[in-house]
Structure formats: C-alpha cells, structure tokens
Amino acid sequence: MSSKKFSANWPGLIEAYKDWLPVTSKTPVITLQEGATPLIPLKSIEEIIGRNVKVYAKYDGLNPTGSFKDRGMTMAISKAKENECKAVICASTGNTSASAAAYARRANMRAFVLIPDGYVAQGKLAQALVYGAEVLAIKGNFDRALDIVQEIAANYPVTLVNSVNPYRLQGQKTAAFEIIETLGEAPDWLCIPMGNAGNISAYWMGFVEYYKANKSTILPKMMGFQASGSAPLVLEKRVNNPETIATAIRIGNPVNKEKAFNVKKESKGKFLDVSDKEIIKSYNLLGKNEGIFCEPASAASIAGLLKCKKEIPNAATVVCVLTGNGLKDPDCAIKNNEASFFSDLEPDLESIVKKMEL
Ligand SMILES: *Cc1c(COP(=O)(O)O)cnc(C)c1O
Numbered sequence: 001m002s003s004k005k006f007s008a009n010w011p012g013l014i015e016a017y018k019d020w021l022p023v024t025s026k027t028p029v030i031t032l033q034e035g036a037t038p039l040i041p042l043k044s045i046e047e048i049i050g051r052n053v054k055v056y057a058k059y060d061g062l063n064p065t066g067s068f069k070d071r072g073m074t075m076a077i078s079k080a081k082e083n084e085c086k087a088v089i090c091a092s093t094g095n096t097s098a099s100a101a102a103y104a105r106r107a108n109m110r111a112f113v114l115i116p117d118g119y120v121a122q123g124k125l126a127q128a129l130v131y132g133a134e135v136l137a138i139k140g141n142f143d144r145a146l147d148i149v150q151e152i153a154a155n156y157p158v159t160l161v162n163s164v165n166p167y168r169l170q171g172q173k174t175a176a177f178e179i180i181e182t183l184g185e186a187p188d189w190l191c192i193p194m195g196n197a198g199n200i201s202a203y204w205m206g207f208v209e210y211y212k213a214n215k216s217t218i219l220p221k222m223m224g225f226q227a228s229g230s231a232p233l234v235l236e237k238r239v240n241n242p243e244t245i246a247t248a249i250r251i252g253n254p255v256n257k258e259k260a261f262n263v264k265k266e267s268k269g270k271f272l273d274v275s276d277k278e279i280i281k282s283y284n285l286l287g288k289n290e291g292i293f294c295e296p297a298s299a300a301s302i303a304g305l306l307k308c309k310k311e312i313p314n315a316a317t318v319v320c321v322l323t324g325n326g327l328k329d330p331d332c333a334i335k336n337n338e339a340s341f342f343s344d345l346e347p348d349l350e351s352i353v354k355k356m357e358l
Pocket of ligand 1: 197249324325
C-alpha cells in the first residue's frame with residue numbers, strides 16, 4: 001500500500017503515473033486531480049456470498065465530474081492540447097459529455113457533444129451545460145451519434161474524444177494500477193459494466209502492464225456485465241434498439257468489441273447480462289446497506305457478481321467497479337427506491353412521532 005501517493009497533494013493521474021503514460025515533459029497536463037479513488041469493502045455483499053470471499057468497490061464515481069471518464073479525459077484533452085487542437089467532439093450517453101466539457105473548457109477548447117435526445121440523465125446534462133459544452137441533441141440513439149461524430153472528426157478540425165481515442169484507454173488503465181497498489185496484489189475477479197467496452201479493455205491493459213512489471217503475481221478474471229436489453233457483447237451481435245434503465249450502457253454496437261472479446265479470452269473471463277430489475281435491486285442494496293449511491297449502470301457490476309456468486313472461488317478477492325455517481329440520475333433514484341416517504345404531515349409533534357412508530 002503506497003500511502004504517500006494517496007495524500008491530499010495527489011497531483012492527478014498523469015503526474016502520478018507519467019512513466020506509464022504516453023506523455024513527455026512537453027505535454028500540457030490538463031487535470032482536475034482525478035484518480036486516487038477509494039477501494040471500499042462491501043460487507044453486506046460479502047455476507048451474501050460467504051465462504052471468506054472479499055468484495056470491494058472501486059468507487060470511480062468520486063472522480064471530479066462523477067465518473068471514471070475523467071481518467072481517460074485528462075489524457076485525451078492533454079494530448080489534444082499538445083497537438084494544438086482547438087475543439088473536441090464526442091457522442092455520449094451523458095458521462096463522456098460531462099467529462100469532455102469540463103476538461104476541454106479547462107484547456108480553453110470548444111466542446112461539442114452529441115447526445116440522444118431524452119436519454120441522458122438530468123445530472124449529466126446539467127453538467128455539460130454548466131461546463132459550457134455546445135450540446136447537440138439528436139433524434140437517434142448513441143450508436144447513431146457515434147457514427148456522426150466519427151465522420152465529423154474525420155473531415156473537420158475537431159478531435160474525437162470517445163473511447164476510440166487511444167489516449168482515453170491509457171488514462172483509464174490507471175484504475176487497475178491503483179487497485180494493485182492498494183491491495184498489494186491484483187484481485188482474483190474484476191467485475192465491470194460494459195457499454196462501449198473501453199473501460200474493461202483499459203483495466204486489462206493496466207493489469208497486464210503491472211503484471212509484466214512484477215507489481216502483481218496474478219491476472220484477474222475479467223467479468224463483464226451488460227443490461228439484458230442492451231447486451232451485444234453477451235449475444236455476440238449488434239442490438240439495433242438497445243433499451244435499459246442504465247442509460248450509461250445503453251449501447252447496441254460497442255466500438256471496442258474486438259478488444260473486449262480479446263480481454264474475455266485472455267483473462268478466461270465471462271460476459272453476462274443482468275436484467276433492469278436485478279440492476280435496481282443491487283443499486284438499492286448498495287445505497288441502503290453500504291451507504292454508497294452509484295449509477296444504475298454501475299450497479300450492474302454488483303448484480304452480475306451476485307448472479308454468478310456460486311462460481312467465485314473460496315476466499316477470492318473481488319473488485320467491482322462503480323463507474324459513476326448516483327447523483328447523476330436523480331430521476332432513477334426517486335422512481336426506484338424502497339424508502340418510506342410520508343408527505344402532507346401536519347407540523348405537530350404528536351402526529352409525526354406517531355408516524356415514526358418508535
Ligand atoms: C461510460 C460508462 C460505462 C461504460 O463504459 P464503457 O467503457 O463504455 O464500457 C459504464 N458506466 C458508466 C457510469 C459510464 O459512464
């Protein structure tokens with residue numbers, strides 16, 4: 001455990017891991033001090049599984065804009081700045097646009113974001129607007145938006161910052177480094193939600209790099225989870241009209257699919273789908289029993305783990321990636337919880353105490 005790194009003076013992941021990243025002393029580092037997110041033990045999940053299995057959440061929803069996308073964006077925007085680019089563009093289910101906007105504006109660049117109209121969670125849209133993005137909402141889904149931005153980036157002076165941008169994955173691989181440094185070893189399993197499958201590919205790259213440098217002695221099994229209505233990597237075919245409550249992974253044609261299949265093969269991992277109901281169950285479990293509020297997409301990693309809990313070896317160490325912060329999607333939270341909420345109460349002590357049933 002390198003306690004020194006994880007101090008209040010954390011410089012951001014490029015500075016912390018510059019020897020492992022494609023940067024030079026000339027790269028202008030655009031940072032919001034992303035990275036160094038906590039690895040939180042999940043006791044209630046451990047109790048469900050038993051057999052001395054250890055379960056942790058890598059809570060990447062605690063990054064500056066509330067999702068792991070910041071890890072990739074600090075790299076993508078710093079490299080874009082190094083190449084004197086003046087504008088960036090992305091297609092987004094929400095988090096990429098929030099992150100791209102924050103880092104691009106910090107670098108004094110224009111940020112264009114294409115989003116599927118009506119399918120971006122409120123918090124994410126709010127962020128893109130406040131960070132000064134130029135938002136273009138299309139009457140089409142994410143996959144269509146990505147086709148369009150790829151075409152624009154090929155023909156106009158704007159840099160694409162979706163996860164086809166190789167610098168994104170370079171930045172994101174640092175989460176695997178942090179996990180190994182905190183645990184002193186790689187976990188036996190890594191559970192992660194998959195949309196475009198950039199993140200699972202980035203984690204694998206990080207685990208392999210540290211393994212080859214003798215910083216760990218094992219490589220994790222990579223367990224990738226998708227929502228049942230949006231599971232092209234499980235079905236191994238494109239899904240034309242992906243649907244799920246987990247809008248961050250509502251993607252029918254993942255750009256990193258070849259990489260993802262390779263990760264599954266090399267890590268002897270597994271891809272599985274989980275229903276929206278299972279996702280919401282885990283989302284509530286994390287909130288109620290652990291005090292952790294994540295996005296529905298992030299809860300897919302817990303739902304997936306619980307779905308294949310019988311396959312976990314005894315005493316294994318499992319890390320579940322919580323990709324985004326629950327505050328991103330307040331509508332989902334308010335519509336899907338098991339809380340008691342009494343309204344229209346008279347403002348007098350007696351009737352309130354009565355409701356409390358103490
Ligand atoms: C982007 C995102 C994902 C999916 O990551 P991919 O790299 O596209 O597989 C999962 N959860 C959240 C919260 C995201 O923002």
